[in-house]
Amino acid sequence: MPRPRLTGKMTTSEAGRELGMGSKKFLRWLKRGVLPPPSFIDNNGVRYFDQGWLQDSKKILRIKGGST
Structure with a gap:
């Protein structure tokens, strides 16, 4: 059974x-810890990410140049 979508x-x-x-x-x-923690983790441990998280992560990637 599929999980409900947030x-x-x-x-x-x-x-x-x-x-x-x-x-x-x-x-x-x-x-x-290069990227911020997920926006939400459900009771089953499934990670979810929102648009704010995505924007923050894109800024980090621009600063890092996309590589480690």
Whole structure:
């Protein structure tokens, strides 16, 4: 049964895709603290990201030049 969608929130794969990253790199950067923590984590541990998070993360990527 599919999970209900949170309006205005992106899943991990959607957020990574918006930033132009593969899922492994995206999760690694989250774990290392390069990117801000998720906007919301549900009771099952599913991470969700909102537009504010996306804007902040894009600023970080511009500063870092997109690489580690």
